[in-house]
Amino acid sequence: xxxxxxxxxxxGGNSGIGLGVAKAFAREGAAVAITGRDxxxxxxxxxxxxxxxxxxxxxxxxxxxxDAAMGRIKERFGRIDAMFxxxxxxxxxxxxxxxxxxxxxxxxxxxxxxxxxxxKALPLMQPGSSVVLNASLNAHKGMPGTTVYxxxxxxVVNLARTMSADLIPRGIxxxxxxxxxxxxxxxxxxxxxxxxxxxxxxxIKSQVPLKRFGTPEEIAEAVLFLCSPGGGFVVxxxxxxxxxxxx
Numbered sequence: 001x002x003x004x005x006x007x008x009x010x011x012g013g014n015s016g017i018g019l020g021v022a023k024a025f026a027r028e029g030a031a032v033a034i035t036g037r038d039x040x041x042x043x044x045x046x047x048x049x050x051x052x053x054x055x056x057x058x059x060x061x062x063x064x065x066x067d068a069a070m071g072r073i074k075e076r077f078g079r080i081d082a083m084f085x086x087x088x089x090x091x092x093x094x095x096x097x098x099x100x101x102x103x104x105x106x107x108x109x110x111x112x113x114x115x116x117x118x119x120k121a122l123p124l125m126q127p128g129s130s131v132v133l134n135a136s137l138n139a140h141k142g143m144p145g146t147t148v149y150x151x152x153x154x155x156v157v158n159l160a161r162t163m164s165a166d167l168i169p170r171g172i173x174x175x176x177x178x179x180x181x182x183x184x185x186x187x188x189x190x191x192x193x194x195x196x197x198x199x200x201x202x203x204i205k206s207q208v209p210l211k212r213f214g215t216p217e218e219i220a221e222a223v224l225f226l227c228s229p230g231g232g233f234v235v236x237x238x239x240x241x242x243x244x245x246x247x
Contacts, residue, residue: 001028001029002028002029002224002228002229002230003025003028003029003030003081003082003224003227003228004028004029004030005029006029006030006031006081006082007030007031007032007033007073007077007078007079007080007081007082008022008025008030008031008032008033008080008081008082008083008084008227009032009033009034009035009073009080009082009083009084009121010022010025010032010033010034010035010083010084010086011034011035011058011060011083011084011085011086011087011113011117012035012036012060012086012087012088012134013032013033013034013035013036013045013049013084013086014034014035014036014038014041014042014044014045014055015036015041015045015184016182016184016216017086017134017179017182017184017216017219017220018034018036018084018086018087019034019045019048019049019216020215020216020217020219020220021084021086021216021219021220021223021224022034022045022049022053022084023048023049023220024217024220024221024223024224025082025224026049026050026051026053028224030081030082031051031052031054031077032049032051032053032054033053033054033055033056033069033072033073033076033077033080034046034049034053034054034055034056035055035056035057035058035060035069035087036055036056036057036058036087037057037058037059038057039057042055042056042057043055054072054073054076054077056068056069056072056073060087060109060113060114060116060117061105061108061109061112061113063116063120066113066116066117066120067120070120070121070123070124073124074123074124078124079124079125079126080121080124080125080129081125081126081128081129081130082129082130082131082132082227083117083118083121083125083129083130083131083132084132084134084223084227085114085117085118085131085132085133085134086134087109087113087114087117088109088110088113088114088134088152089105089106089109089110089149090149091105091106091148091149092145092146092149093145094144094145095145095147098147098148102148103148106148106149106152107148107152110149110152110153110156111152111155111156114133114156114159115159118131118133118163118174122167122170122172125170125172126171127170127171127172128171129171129172129173130172130173130174130175130226130227130231131163131167131172131173131174131175132174132175132176132177132223132226132227133156133159133160133163133174133175133176133177134156134176134177134179135153135154135156135157135160135176135177135178135238136149136150136153136156136178136179137178137179137180137181137240137242137245137246138150138153138154139153139154139156139157139178139238140154140157140178140240140246141245141246153178156176157176157178157238159174159176160174160175160176160236160237160238161236164235164236165236168235173226173231173232173234173235174235174236175226175231175234175235175236175237175238175239176237176238176239177219177222177223177226177238177239177240177241178238178239178240178241178242178246179214179219179241179242180208180214180240180241180242180243180245180246181204181205181208181213181214181242181243181245182213182214182215182216182218182219183213183214183215183216184216201213207245208242208243208244208245209243209244209245209247210243210244212243213243214241214242214243218241219241222239222241226239
């Protein structure tokens with residue numbers, strides 16, 4: 001119960017890694033707020049998290065949505081003690097097929113949305129609060145088709161350091177996690193056939209020394225450590241949780 005009587009915000013908390021982290025915060029006593037773009041999955045996620053979970057429909061690429069979300073959190077809870085800035089878009093195309101619209105979409109969600117989520121949460125955060133940004137293995141490893149996505153996530157790793165320099169005088173710690181391949185519905189959303197999906201899964205596993213995908217629960221363990229008093233001397237760090245894939 002490391003987060004008893006604490007308030008945790010998880011952006012993109014309606015599925016995948018975000019949902020896993022939100023459930024972990026709730027299990028350890030936190031009051032939880034989640035954001036997401038889809039009302040149906042938000043409602044389902046809130047039920048699975050339980051308690052008095054606050055589910056907020058918000059598109060983090062729109063600053064007005066971020067403002068509205070922070071207003072609702074202030075009204076319900078009055079503060080934020082721990083924040084996992086997770087909302088993001090995972091889209092991949094070959095370098096020569098990147099369009100301006102594709103580039104702008106990923107930058108708006110993965111970088112702009114993340115940046116302003118933290119900025120606009122500051123009035124609700126007191127000394128002792130903590131922020132964890134969701135980066136990616138792709139911030140560290142070059143892979144075909146990931147030029148824009150990887151660039152946004154490399155920027156996130158850097159923001160964990162530069163935000164730390166700005167916010168440590170306020171007593172707010174900032175760190176990031178870089179997940180490797182995690183069990184989720186992401187690959188299924190890419191429109192692959194069953195055969196293509198199996199081939200892709202097999203190839204990814206072959207690249208991971210542990211020969212398996214990670215789980216949202218394993219990412220949650222890392223996030224909660226970084227947000228907890230046990231991680232109190234960790235500032236501006238990026239924690240790779242990738243089964244050794246970066247090796």
